[in-house]
Amino acid sequence: MAKERDDLTGIEIELLLEGVARVYGYDFTGYAEASLRRRMLQWLANSPFSSFAEAQSRLLREPPLFEELLRGLTVNVSEMFRDPWVFRAIRELVVPHLKTYPFVKVWVAGCSTGEEAYSLAILLREEGLAGHYRIYATDLNPYVLEKAKEGVLPLREMRRYTGNYQKSGGRSSFSDYYTAGYDRALLDPSLREEIVFASHNLGVDAAFGEMQLVLCRNVLIYFKQQLKGRVLTLLDSCVPPGGFLCLGTKETLDGYPQGPHYQEVEPQTRIYRKRYD
Numbered sequence: 001m002a003k004e005r006d007d008l009t010g011i012e013i014e015l016l017l018e019g020v021a022r023v024y025g026y027d028f029t030g031y032a033e034a035s036l037r038r039r040m041l042q043w044l045a046n047s048p049f050s051s052f053a054e055a056q057s058r059l060l061r062e063p064p065l066f067e068e069l070l071r072g073l074t075v076n077v078s079e080m081f082r083d084p085w086v087f088r089a090i091r092e093l094v095v096p097h098l099k100t101y102p103f104v105k106v107w108v109a110g111c112s113t114g115e116e117a118y119s120l121a122i123l124l125r126e127e128g129l130a131g132h133y134r135i136y137a138t139d140l141n142p143y144v145l146e147k148a149k150e151g152v153l154p155l156r157e158m159r160r161y162t163g164n165y166q167k168s169g170g171r172s173s174f175s176d177y178y179t180a181g182y183d184r185a186l187l188d189p190s191l192r193e194e195i196v197f198a199s200h201n202l203g204v205d206a207a208f209g210e211m212q213l214v215l216c217r218n219v220l221i222y223f224k225q226q227l228k229g230r231v232l233t234l235l236d237s238c239v240p241p242g243g244f245l246c247l248g249t250k251e252t253l254d255g256y257p258q259g260p261h262y263q264e265v266e267p268q269t270r271i272y273r274k275r276y277d
């Protein structure tokens with residue numbers, strides 16, 4: 001009986017996601033099932049509906065209700081200087097190449113609440129690239145983008161972020177980059193001047209043009225194989241020979257058609273440089 005109910009829930013989720021893709025243009029059918037299902041069930045448990053079938057017609061007709069579901073569908077965890085050794089490698093092994101360009105374009109795909117983009121802005125400024133770069137930070141979830149634009153972090157995280165910043169090879173004091181309030185820290189607004197936050201769906205939207213550095217970290221892990229393939233093709237199309245593509249530490253180019261065209265700059269960093277051949 002429990003299995004039949006589970007199967008039915010699975011079918012209802014599939015039908016709902018198909019409707020969502022057709023009505024709202026957000027296609028979640030390429031997302032890894034277990035994590036998506038868990039998040040949808042969480043939403044249902046906190047909703048007034050007893051099943052997805054019951055919720056479906058209202059979700060498809062009432063955008064504000066769908067927005068509530070969307071808010072909970074994506075995993076938005078991020079942090080400043082996440083995996084600090086990766087930022088150290090960017091500082092030491094990537095920046096010297098970026099400095100050879102008169103102007104550097106960086107794409108942070110799946111930027112969530114902006115921590116990765118702000119971390120890069122700090123790093124590039126410290127490395128003397130102020131005024132010579134632009135960071136395009138994109139996400140499919142409009143709510144995280146609104147938060148990203150505010151540049152506000154929870155004060156309780158500052159100790160951990162300071163540690164990350166130092167391990168990443170930070171040249172200053174992390175506290176130089178924020179003003180502490182009661183329970184929040186406001187990042188230096190001048191960091192935002194070279195960041196463009198914009199909505200972009202890696203599943204359906206086109207590429208942005210050439211970027212010397214593309215980061216797409218901790219996004220592909222939520223996708224099924226086919227969608228991963230599509231996204232890697234899209235990201236690769238933006239990286240010129242000699243440019244860099246950085247994935248999350250649990251993500252890899254191995255086994256994908258792009259793999260042979262890249263070389264990891266240092267093992268385990270998942271920072272790949274595109275070959276010239």
Ligand SMILES: C[S@@+](CC[C@H](N)C(=O)[O-])C[C@H]1O[C@@H](n2cnc3c(N)ncnc32)[C@H](O)[C@@H]1O
Binds near residue numbers: 079082141144202218
């Ligand atoms: C776990 S966060 C990663 C944040 C950041 N890159 C990091 O590593 O700290 C994953 C982000 O990918 C975004 N995302 C999921 N599917 C996406 C898609 N199809 N297009 C663009 N962004 C997507 C989510 O909204 C979420 O903000």
